[in-house]
Amino acid sequence: MTTIEIFQERCIGAGNCVEVAAKYFDLDEDGLVVARRDEVEAGDEEQAERAAEICPAVAIVLHQTAG
Template sequence: MANKTIEVLHERCMGAGNCVEVAPDFFDQDPMDGTVILLHPQVAPGDEAVVEKAANVCPVAAIILHSAAS
């Protein structure tokens, strides 16, 4: 199974912080404006569910998951 990578669309982020609450190992918030900071772009197979949940709870769809090429 190929690992996934995370893409963040910063221009969409409104700083809701849902991703940080769900997956704090992968996301943080900028202290100045609250927008998302991606901590780890690579997702191990065991972490896919939590990162997918974080992407799904984003109110503006600013988090995209990509399957890594094999």
């Protein structure tokens, strides 16, 4: 299982994550990243990983957990 952790204080509002994985990420009223879900569904790992990788502020961290 992959879980999503957001470090909103790092976010610069680029929005790359939303473009790549709108199912999992959005921007709040201040233009900062928020997670739409806490866990990545099976089969969507690559999409979520890409969103985390292209974040220029490293505001998205994915954790692999057993389960």
